[in-house]
Amino acid sequence: MFDDKIFVTEKFFRLRICRRVILEKLIVKGGNRLVGAVKTSGAKNAVLPIIAASILGTTPSHLDEVPMLEDVHTISEVLKCLGLAVECSPEKNVLDIDSTEITSYEAPYELVRTMRASFLVMGPLLARIGKARISMPGGCAIGARPIDIHLKGFEALGVKIEQGHGYIEASAPEGLKGTSIYFDFPSVGATENIMMAASLAEGTTILENAAEEPEIVDLANYLNKMGAKIRGAGTDTIRIEGVEKLHGADYTIIPDRIEAGTYMIAAAMTGGDIVVENVLPEHQKPLIAKLREAGAVVEEDIDKVRVIGKNPLKAVSIKTLPYPGFPTDMQAQMMAMMVIAEGRSKVTETVFENRFMHVVELNRMGAQISTEGRSAVIDGPCKLTGCDVRATDLRAGAAMILAGLVAEGTTRIGDLHHIDRGYENIVAKLKNLGADIERVDVD
């Protein structure tokens, strides 16, 4: 049995060393049935905006259940660049942020380019000190990912935006003024950025066609604990009454529904029996429905979910949508499952325009997937065989691990920095469930 806490600490510091980057691979030997219990970590997509929101408080914040991930390290570095003190206790999954003083308003290219969520410091900086200079986040493997919806929202609050030399300079010399904003698309990041800015704006802001993801609700709960007045988070209309000042707060991050979902799929694919602990089942509804449709048994409890895999699985089709639709962040993992299911499935990706990089890699392992535009058709069941593959993005990496767990022979997965962005302790967690998986230096 692993001592998880020690492992977390070791891994977190090892990641720092590995920034040099020694070439590492995950070596997965397929065929084991996964059985046992696994605890979900705090949600990456909740903790990142919450860390950014800490900029708004004039006194320190204390965060619990913080997953020790590359992305958490990156956003912490952004805050340090701004002059905040950030102290991390990896063995306790705790982050302490002292936002009493802010000495800079610039988020540099080196950090923003590695993680788009760095752009979430724009709203808090504008609200707290009235200006921000942030490197323009580029696209990434899954799409162009523009920030026009964020910028339109800021402009509506009275922000002046200038772009040049790869940076966005924003200022609000006369302060932020509350208003009504209708988002063209329920963008998660734009909803978060504008909600944070509007918390300290003069007057009331109403966001319509806002994103409804659980991570938005978690951010709103944190902001309210800091003294904000936000109502309606989790619906498409959010009402924010601006206040004069926010203070720091103690807060516990919600469980990561995507990490939990990945282990649920691992149970279904390996014909296993896994209890995924620290889960909010209401956040997993779209996945649970599809797992049941595929023939897996899913038992829901208050804060855990048990998944029992049945062979063979049946083909099911999915269409990704904003919450409460099927999450795009589970699409690659679901596709890996469909490869071994009986029949033809269709996956339609409506959120990102280019989120099928894993198809080529799955096909290298023996899958039969064809794509046309935003749809992929999967003909199963296919016998997967281990080979060298790449984690082309975070969830594609998770899909490779899942495929490796059921493939014949050995799968060697490269480009692990993507997986490190979003899965805390994944090797130890899978080993505890009976997987044959190792992380090795190959150079």
Ligand SMILES: CC(=O)N[C@H]1[C@@H](OP(=O)(O)OP(=O)(O)OC[C@H]2O[C@@H](n3ccc(=O)[nH]c3=O)[C@H](O)[C@@H]2O)O[C@H](CO)[C@@H](O)[C@@H]1O
């Ligand atoms: C750190 C974090 O929480 N990341 C999540 C967040 O990303 P993120 O906040 O970037 O996702 P958005 O909801 O903003 O993006 C969804 C779609 O809207 C487009 N768009 C977005 C903003 C904008 O100004 N203009 C525009 O066109 C994007 O290119 C994309 O096609 O939500 C995504 C959708 O659930 C998830 O996949 C990501 O894991």
Ligand SMILES: C=C(OP(=O)(O)O)C(=O)O
């Ligand atoms: C796409 C993702 O994250 P990000 O928005 O941080 O790239 C993800 O978590 O799958």
